Amino acid sequence: MKGIILIMDGMGDRPLKELDYQTPLQAANTPNMDKMAEEGINGIMDSIAPGIIPGSDTAHISILGYDPYVVYTGRGPFEASGVGVDVIPGDIAFRCNFSTVDEDGIVTDRRAGRIREGTKDIVDVLNTMVLEDYPDVKIIFKESTGHRAVLVLRGEGLSDKVSDADPKVEGNKPKEVVALDGSKEAEKTADILNKVVAKSYEMVKDHPVNLERIENNEPPANIVIPRGAGAVPVVEPINEKYEVNSACIAETGLIMGICRFAGMDIIEMEGVTGGVDTDLNVIVDTILDQVKNSDHDFFLINIDGADEAGHDGNVKEKLEFIEKVDEVVMSKLKDLEDVILILTADHSTPISVMNHSGDPVPMIIKGPEVRKDDVCKFSEVDAAKGGLCRIRGSDVMNILMDLMNNSHKFGA
Amino acid sequence: MKGIILIMDGMGDRPLKELDYQTPLQAANTPNMDKMAEEGINGIMDSIAPGIIPGSDTAHISILGYDPYVVYTGRGPFEASGVGVDVIPGDIAFRCNFSTVDEDGIVTDRRAGRIREGTKDIVDVLNTMVLEDYPDVKIIFKESTGHRAVLVLRGEGLSDKVSDADPKVEGNKPKEVVALDGSKEAEKTADILNKVVAKSYEMVKDHPVNLERIENNEPPANIVIPRGAGAVPVVEPINEKYEVNSACIAETGLIMGICRFAGMDIIEMEGVTGGVDTDLNVIVDTILDQVKNSDHDFFLINIDGADEAGHDGNVKEKLEFIEKVDEVVMSKLKDLEDVILILTADHSTPISVMNHSGDPVPMIIKGPEVRKDDVCKFSEVDAAKGGLCRIRGSDVMNILMDLMNNSHKFGA
Numbered sequence: 001m002k003g004i005i006l007i008m009d010g011m012g013d014r015p016l017k018e019l020d021y022q023t024p025l026q027a028a029n030t031p032n033m034d035k036m037a038e039e040g041i042n043g044i045m046d047s048i049a050p051g052i053i054p055g056s057d058t059a060h061i062s063i064l065g066y067d068p069y070v071v072y073t074g075r076g077p078f079e080a081s082g083v084g085v086d087v088i089p090g091d092i093a094f095r096c097n098f099s100t101v102d103e104d105g106i107v108t109d110r111r112a113g114r115i116r117e118g119t120k121d122i123v124d125v126l127n128t129m130v131l132e133d134y135p136d137v138k139i140i141f142k143e144s145t146g147h148r149a150v151l152v153l154r155g156e157g158l159s160d161k162v163s164d165a166d167p168k169v170e171g172n173k174p175k176e177v178v179a180l181d182g183s184k185e186a187e188k189t190a191d192i193l194n195k196v197v198a199k200s201y202e203m204v205k206d207h208p209v210n211l212e213r214i215e216n217n218e219p220p221a222n223i224v225i226p227r228g229a230g231a232v233p234v235v236e237p238i239n240e241k242y243e244v245n246s247a248c249i250a251e252t253g254l255i256m257g258i259c260r261f262a263g264m265d266i267i268e269m270e271g272v273t274g275g276v277d278t279d280l281n282v283i284v285d286t287i288l289d290q291v292k293n294s295d296h297d298f299f300l301i302n303i304d305g306a307d308e309a310g311h312d313g314n315v316k317e318k319l320e321f322i323e324k325v326d327e328v329v330m331s332k333l334k335d336l337e338d339v340i341l342i343l344t345a346d347h348s349t350p351i352s353v354m355n356h357s358g359d360p361v362p363m364i365i366k367g368p369e370v371r372k373d374d375v376c377k378f379s380e381v382d383a384a385k386g387g388l389c390r391i392r393g394s395d396v397m398n399i400l401m402d403l404m405n406n407s408h409k410f411g412a
Numbered sequence: 413m414k415g416i417i418l419i420m421d422g423m424g425d426r427p428l429k430e431l432d433y434q435t436p437l438q439a440a441n442t443p444n445m446d447k448m449a450e451e452g453i454n455g456i457m458d459s460i461a462p463g464i465i466p467g468s469d470t471a472h473i474s475i476l477g478y479d480p481y482v483v484y485t486g487r488g489p490f491e492a493s494g495v496g497v498d499v500i501p502g503d504i505a506f507r508c509n510f511s512t513v514d515e516d517g518i519v520t521d522r523r524a525g526r527i528r529e530g531t532k533d534i535v536d537v538l539n540t541m542v543l544e545d546y547p548d549v550k551i552i553f554k555e556s557t558g559h560r561a562v563l564v565l566r567g568e569g570l571s572d573k574v575s576d577a578d579p580k581v582e583g584n585k586p587k588e589v590v591a592l593d594g595s596k597e598a599e600k601t602a603d604i605l606n607k608v609v610a611k612s613y614e615m616v617k618d619h620p621v622n623l624e625r626i627e628n629n630e631p632p633a634n635i636v637i638p639r640g641a642g643a644v645p646v647v648e649p650i651n652e653k654y655e656v657n658s659a660c661i662a663e664t665g666l667i668m669g670i671c672r673f674a675g676m677d678i679i680e681m682e683g684v685t686g687g688v689d690t691d692l693n694v695i696v697d698t699i700l701d702q703v704k705n706s707d708h709d710f711f712l713i714n715i716d717g718a719d720e721a722g723h724d725g726n727v728k729e730k731l732e733f734i735e736k737v738d739e740v741v742m743s744k745l746k747d748l749e750d751v752i753l754i755l756t757a758d759h760s761t762p763i764s765v766m767n768h769s770g771d772p773v774p775m776i777i778k779g780p781e782v783r784k785d786d787v788c789k790f791s792e793v794d795a796a797k798g799g800l801c802r803i804r805g806s807d808v809m810n811i812l813m814d815l816m817n818n819s820h821k822f823g824a
Contacts, residue, residue, distance in 0.1 A: 369426040369764055371771065372433065373793055387793055389455075389802035391462050398463025402770030409768050410460065411467020411480065412487040412507070412640060412666070 001368070001404045002291055003244075004299045005063065005342045005396065006333070008325060009056055009255075010307025012348025012361040012380055016315060024306075024319040024351065025362070026379040032330035033364070033378035036343060039334075040366030042375040043388025045396070047347055051358040054393075056307065059346035060258045062393035064300065065242070066235055074160055074230025075254065080150040082257025083142045087232045092158045092189060095228040096141075096149040097166065098122070098221035101201065105173045110166070111147040112221035118209035119143040122221055125203055131195050134188075139196060141224070144253040145274050151226050153192060159185035164227035165197050174225050193226060200224040237263030242401050244298035249286055251278060255302040265296065276305040276321045280328040287329075291336060298400075302346075303329070310349025318351060340367035340403045342396065343378070363388060370403055413780070413816045414703055415656075416711045417475065417754045417808065418745070420737060421468055421667075422719025424760030424773040424792055428727060436718075436731040436763065437774070438791040444742035445776070445790035448755060451746075452778030454787040455800020457808070459759055463770040466805075468719070471758035472670045474805035476712065477654070478647055486572055486642025487666065492562040494669025494678075495554045499644045504570045504601060507640040508553075508561040509578065510534070510633035513613065517585045522578070523559040524633035530621035531555040534633055537615055543607050546600075551608060553636070556665040557686050563638050565604060571597035576639035577609050586637050605638060612636040649675030654813050656710035661698055663690060667714040677708065688717040688733045692740040699741075703748060710812075714758075715741070722761025730763060752779035752815045754808065755790070775800060782815055 013023040020027075046052065047059035048068060057078050058068035076093035087093055098119060100109040126141040137155035144150060161181040165174045177193040179186030201223045204210060210220035238246050240263075248259030249267045251274040256266050269286050271279040283303060290296055303325060309318035333341060345361035362383030373387035384390070391399070401407040425435040432439075458464065459471035460480060469490050470480035488505035499505055510531055512521040538553040549567035556562060573593040577586045589605040591598030613635045616622060622632035650658050652675075660671030661679045663686040668678050681698050683691040695715060702708055715737060721730035745753060757773035774795030785799035796802070803811070813819040 369762070371427055371435070371793060373796065385797070387456075387796040389796055391802070395462035398461065398770065400463070402463045402465060405765060405769075407463070407465055407770065409465045409467055411470030411473075411484060 001338055001340060002297045003340045003400045003404045004301060005400065006301045008306050008345050009302055009304045010310045010347060010349030010356065011322065011345035012359055013310065014350040014352055014359060016351055018315060023380050024315060025322055026381060028319045028322040030323060030326040030378055032326045032334050033343065034376060036330065036334045036366050037364050037378040037382065038376045039372065040364045041371050041373050041388050042383040042386025043363050044360040044380070044384045044390050045344055045363045045393060046360045047393035049392060050360065053356050053358040054347045055356065056346050057254055057258055059393060060255055063346065063396050064238060064262055065394065065397035071233050071235055073233050075228035076150065076230040077232045078257035078261060079144065079254050080142065080152050080257065081260045082253030082255065083144045083150055085140055085142050085150060085152050087152055089232050089234060091232045092153045092160050093230055093232065094151040094226035096151050096224045096226045098147045098149060099223050099225050100219035100221065101223045107167055107170050107172060107174060109219040110170055113219035115147050115221045119149065119221060121209050122204050122207050123149065125207060126200060126224065129196065129199055129203065131192060134192055137192060147221065149224060151196065151224065153189065157185050158189045159183055160229040160231040161186040162190045162193060162229050165193060165225045166227040197223065197225060235261055239263055242397060243406060245296050246298040247290060247294065247296040248300050249283065249290065250302040251304045259300055264300065274304040275308045276317050278305055280324060284329045284332050288332060291339065307349045310351060311354055313351050313354040315351045338368065340365065340370065340400055342400060360390065365399070365403065367403060413750055413752060414709045415752045415812045415816045416713060417812065418713045420718050420757050421714055421716045422722045422759060422761030422768065423734065423757035424771055425722065426762040426764055426771060428763055430727060435792050436727060437734055438793060440731045440734040442735060442738040442790055444738045444746050445755065446788060448742065448746045448778050449776050449790040449794065450788045451784065452776045453783050453785050453800050454795040454798025455775050456772040456792070456796045456802050457756055457775045457805060458772045459805035461804060462772065465768050465770045466759045467768065468758050469666055469670055471805060472667060475758065475808050476650060476674055477806065477809035483645050483647055485645045487640035488562065488642040489644045490669035490673060491556065491666050492554065492564050492669060493672040494665035494667065495556045495562055497552055497554050497562060497564050499564055501644050501646060503644045504565045504572050505642055505644065506563040506638035508563050508636045508638045510559045510561060511635050511637050512631035512633065513635045519579055519582050519584060519586060521631040522582055525631035527559050527633045531561065531633060533621050534616050534619050535561065537619060538612060538636065541608065541611055541615065543604060546604055549604060559633065560665065561636060563608065563636065565601065569597050570601045571595055572641040572643040573598040574602045574605060574641050577605060577637045578639040586635070609635065609637060647673055651675055654809060655818060657708050658710040659702060659706070659708040660712050661695065661702065662714040663716045671712055676712065686716040687720045688729050690717055692736060696741045696744050700744060703751065719761045722763060723766055725763050725766040727763045750780065752777065752782065752812055754812060772802065777811070777815065779815060
């Protein structure tokens with residue numbers, strides 16, 4: 001028996017007036033998901049706890065059976081691990097955006113026109129950075145998808161108790177990074193970070209990739225702005241904890257990073273973007289190939305597009321992306337044999353909020369011997385009437401392992 | 413107002429193809445339980461937590477309001493207490509099977525033909541055992557139901573960190589017991605245990621009970637095989653914790669042992685077996701007598717047969733036993749006045765698994781002033797639609813005490 005947790009990132013939503021007070025998932029035409037709801041058991045899930053707004057990272061940490069309040073030390077380490085930086089305990093890692101600043105240092109585009117190409121060449125230059133005042137600190141950059149990158153600081157006496165450089169709103173300069181706890185280590189790290197931001201502009205403002213972008217009237221990726229400091233945590237490998245052979249099929253570095261920390265194998269995919277324009281055929285083919293032909297018996301799958309549409313507040317894109325996943329992916333997954341299949345989301349990203357919310361997400365569990373209920377449609381509202389009632393992210397792995405007959409009795 | 417928790421051991425199940433994808437409880441004809449569901453409030457319960465597979469012991473510990481992760485130190489002490497050994501802190505207790513070995517020491521029947529009679533006489537002989545190398549260690553045997561017995565070691569410098577002698581599968585010799593933590597105490601205890609096993613064979617292989625069994629072509633109970641080592645724990649008496657006067661009505665030593673640890677009075681019954689062949693009239697008469705004529709105001713009742721049928725994978729026996737409990741027991745209990753009656757299970761023992769699983773169990777609570785819901789049938793699937801939603805074992809005593817108006821406000 002194999003087990004799959006398929007997470008539609010940010011799929012949960014709230015009722016929308018323009019959808020006659022339905023959520024995008026309710027309004028979407030999803031015959032395959034509905035069939036799965038009919039054949040399985042349904043419920044709602046709070047990834048962390050009711051009303052708590054999860055990040056995609058903390059939600060996945062919780063769903064994978066780890067306590068995010070213990071493990072989560074900021075987004076940076078997970079993103080860094082996800083894009084392939086071999087972080088080690090003691091490292092301080094940051095998420096970064098390639099951004100655009102004007103000659104006065106004002107951020108004019110936090111995402112550098114959502115740059116998709118050329119960031120690797122820019123990173124090659126940035127990785128030669130050495131700070132005069134801190135020659136012993138190793139500065140490691142790595143590009144991620146789109147405008148995203150990571151920064152890892154490696155050296156003695158560093159701290160993750162530093163503020164973000166990200167000004168959050170365009171029209172401002174990058175924020176001066178400050179120590180959050182007044183420690184010598186945090187003061188040092190903040191100073192390093194401010195110098196890294198300033199130096200990144202000097203080093204890449206005239207990079208050939210940027211000169212070409214300027215010529216094409218595209219915002220140049222002429223500065224790197226870090227945020228989400230985190231010290232690298234240590235976790236018990238998921239394969240030992242649950243006696244599985246696990247793999248991660250995901251589009252974004254953040255999710256891959258979490259799975260990498262959990263010791264999961266990362267299955268690489270070409271042609272996926274983490275957006276609504278991703279190639280869903282690549283994803284479903286990868287899943288089917290892995291389930292049928294690999295020794296892996298547990299899969300964490302993340303499809304990211306619904307979250308992007310939610311953040312953009314684009315109801316049409318969110319609804320259509322859900323329908324596309326139903327048609328391209330769920331049509332092929334729903335009838336897999338000898339599989340316990342869980343379909344859910346990591347959190348809600350309501351159109352009206354344009355960010356994550358603490359609303360619970362719907363869940364279906366389907367497979368041999370799984371109890372059935374009366375629910376016949378997959379949605380936030382229908383799922384709440386189902387036989388799972390309301391569970392937490394931290395319950396998911398235990399329930400899945402039990403249904404796979406892959407766990408041990410506690411007691412006699 | 414009196415309170416009853418009636419636990420049908422192992423009653424929960426999964427859908428079965430041969431029952432048209434119903435569970436045995438769904439398929440069973442249970443008019444009395446259904447009436448109770450209609451008149452009460454329904455829900456599903458995870459004895460420990462969703463997906464966690466409970467033992468009968470850890471489930472009951474949790475339902476009685478104790479944290480099994482704190483209290484549970486192995487099955488031995490609970491079983492020993494249950495059959496009436498007055499264990500004291502420091503004792504190391506074990507569950508044992510009377511088994512059959514051949515002349516080469518190979519276990520040919522782990523349960524000695526499910527011996528039902530004569531074990532007391534065998535135990536009388538075993539209780540004269542003294543080990544030459546450990547003259548100060550007191551060796552206490554006590555027979556339990558059927559082929560079951562307990563062993564208690566009392567003395568200085570013993571440990572419960574020892575492995576089982578039970579080979580689990582017939583055709584093997586009893587396993588050599590080893591120290592699990594390398595400590596001197598565990599080494600000593602392991603050595604004692606190996607000597608006890610060997611000596612038990614010498615002492616009882618030619619016991620009159622066994623000679624008679626051999627003559628009748630029944631496997632002799634010619635060796636004792638211990639497992640489930642546990643050091644005796646200390647818990648707060650339930651009568652103090654909840655301000656009740658409590659009693660336990662159960663068939664098996666394991667459940668009686670847990671209740672004895674909790675300081676409950678144990679009501680003895682004659683003619684019960686812990687199997688599907690038990691005398692349910694004895695059980696229901698004992699309950700009615702206790703509720704009507706005793707000063708006890710809280711009862712933990714355990715009826716074991718459904719669990720046995722589940723372990724045996726016998727769908728017909730499980731279904732029929734549930735129907736028999738409905739007819740013989742629930743017909744008389746469901747209309748008790750001035751009683752809050754809770755009907756539930758401690759865990760699922762699905763026919764398809766032939767062992768416990770982590771699937772939640774159904775629950776009804778019925779009594780004066782208890783809220784009602786729309787559920788009209790007692791089953792795993794119907795209960796999930798009820799007004800209790802999904803609760804945990806650790807909630808049960810608090811809910812019961814509240815409905816009995818027997819608990820105190822926390823705050824003002």
